[in-house]
Amino acid sequence: xxxxxxxxxxxxxxxxxxxxxxxxxxxxxxxxxxxxxxxxxxxxxxxxxxxxxxxxxxxxxxxxxxxxxxxxxxxxxxxxxxxxxxxxxxxxxxxxxxxxxxxxxxxxxxxxxxxxxxxxxxxxxxxxxxxxxxxxxxxxxxxxxxxxxxxxxxxxxxxxxxxxxxxxxxxxxxxxxxxxxxxxxxxxxxxxxxxxxxxxxxxxxxxxxxxxxxxxxxxxxxxxxxxxxxxxxxxxxxxxxxxxxxxxxxxxxxxxxxxxxxxxxxxxxxxxxxxxxxxxxxxxxxxxxxxxxxxxxxxxxxxxxxxxxxxxxxxxxxxxxxxxxxxxxxxxxxxxxxxxxxxxxxxxxxxxxxxxxxxxxxxxxxxxxxxxxxxxxxxxxxxxxxxxxx
Numbered sequence: 001x002x003x004x005x006x007x008x009x010x011x012x013x014x015x016x017x018x019x020x021x022x023x024x025x026x027x028x029x030x031x032x033x034x035x036x037x038x039x040x041x042x043x044x045x046x047x048x049x050x051x052x053x054x055x056x057x058x059x060x061x062x063x064x065x066x067x068x069x070x071x072x073x074x075x076x077x078x079x080x081x082x083x084x085x086x087x088x089x090x091x092x093x094x095x096x097x098x099x100x101x102x103x104x105x106x107x108x109x110x111x112x113x114x115x116x117x118x119x120x121x122x123x124x125x126x127x128x129x130x131x132x133x134x135x136x137x138x139x140x141x142x143x144x145x146x147x148x149x150x151x152x153x154x155x156x157x158x159x160x161x162x163x164x165x166x167x168x169x170x171x172x173x174x175x176x177x178x179x180x181x182x183x184x185x186x187x188x189x190x191x192x193x194x195x196x197x198x199x200x201x202x203x204x205x206x207x208x209x210x211x212x213x214x215x216x217x218x219x220x221x222x223x224x225x226x227x228x229x230x231x232x233x234x235x236x237x238x239x240x241x242x243x244x245x246x247x248x249x250x251x252x253x254x255x256x257x258x259x260x261x262x263x264x265x266x267x268x269x270x271x272x273x274x275x276x277x278x279x280x281x282x283x284x285x286x287x288x289x290x291x292x293x294x295x296x297x298x299x300x301x302x303x304x305x306x307x308x309x310x311x312x313x314x315x316x317x318x319x320x321x322x323x324x325x326x327x328x329x330x331x332x333x334x335x336x337x338x339x340x341x342x343x344x345x346x347x348x349x350x351x352x353x354x355x356x357x358x359x360x361x362x363x364x365x366x367x368x369x370x371x372x373x374x375x376x377x378x379x380x381x382x383x384x385x386x387x388x389x390x
Contacts, residue, residue: 001264003265003268003269005101007101007238007240009225009226010100010222010238011223011225011233011235011237012097012220012236012237012347013221013236013347014043014219014220014233015219015220015344015345015347015353016219017182017216018031018216018337019182019216020182020184020214020331021116021184022212022215022332023214023215024215026115028060028113028114030115031216031334031337032060032068032113032219033071036050036111043221043231043233044232049106050076050109051077051108052077052078052079052096052105052107052108052109053065053068053069053078053079053109054082054096054110055068055081056082056085056089056092056111056336056340057336058335058336059116059123064081065079065080077105084372084380085339085372087339087371087378087381088112088340088369089218089339089342089344089382090241090343090367090368092110092343093220093238093241093384094241096110096222097222097238097241099222100224106223106227107221107222107223108221111340112217112334112336112339112340113217113218113219113336113337114215114216114335114336116213116214116215116335129372131374144285144286145201145205145210146202147373147377148209148285148286149201149205151253151286151289151377152209153203154255155255155291159303159304159305159306163195163196163206164196165291165309166288166291167195167196167208167287168309168310168314169287169309169314170190170208170287170329171190172313172314173322173323174186174190174326175189176314176315176324176325176357177327177331177356179316179356182216183331183356184331185330185331185332186356205286209287211284211328211332211333212332213332213333217334217337218337218340218341218343218344219340220340225389234353234389235389236351236387236389237387238384238386239269239271239272239364239385240265240266240268240384240385241269241383241384241385242262242265242383243258244257244261244262245258246379247260247261247381251377253376254378256295256296257292257378257381259293259296259297259368260295260296260302263383266297266385272364273298276364277364278359278364278365279321279349280293280297280322280365280368281324281327281346281349281365281366282322282327282342283328283338283339283342283368283369284329289370290323291306291308291309293370294309297366297368297383308320316357317359317360321359321362324349324354324359325345325348325355326356327341328341339369342367343384345365345367346366346367346384346386347386349365349388350362350363350364350365350386350388362388363388364387365385365386366383366384366385367385368382368383369381369382
């Protein structure tokens, strides 16, 4: 196996979360800009020192990251726009790290953020993709629920999973969210009986299988290890990272993602195995995708995700902590910020800066992403392994 170049000398630091709100009359620009301001303040640097920007948003349109440079008074020498939703956080991290290694940027701000005003979600559903606009929305079935109902139903029929298995993921994450003041659902306890009794949305999906749209932002800085040390910042290093697009396109329905193609490369680059991971921060728009990531990232064999969650405790203090802040199922889905949440929470855990509960002795975290629903699958998958240097 020929391994890609490592991420030696690169640090990720300054996890920032802009408080989530169920509704907001503030624009995506405001949420992303507020995250940038907090990143600069946390790092103790001047705005002019930020010479790279990677951004992701669903509601920033018609603007992209280039327009943000004028809005924020930045003059970066490196810029990226990453419209890949749930995979965008890891992708931003990988690209920013390479820019720093190449000397194309010294400090890169990576931010995902969105608003949630009255019309934003409807506009997103109508215009998410050409397929959505022309072949789904006119028939009243737009949005991801139908796609993930299909994926969930196929998983249940193929592997013998039951609704209670998905409920174990949702209930554990809601419990994890209780300690997180930013989690919109953290103050609302959920039992497995509550989960099973919830009304259907798109069979076999029920209410608590679906994330709640909201506004907010997530971000982090990428720089050299030398600079992070000079600034006195707790930081993490990137032990390995992968991404893949349109994986297993010949599968009649999505039942595995690109992680399964590249996980051997991920672990070989990191010099680690699944057994070395202290916590998993998985993209969780629906619980079936959490099971898919557990399988595809090598924590169990394909099709054994349901059995895995039956025998493991996914809580912060459990033997297999998953989404320690509550994930999107506990916090809400702040648009593209949901794709940055796994990276930000992984960073928080390994540098001991949680905004909720701390996973005991967490030193190595795996963050994974999954994004851009079209037809019957998501097109983008990514993952990164971070090791803390608190």
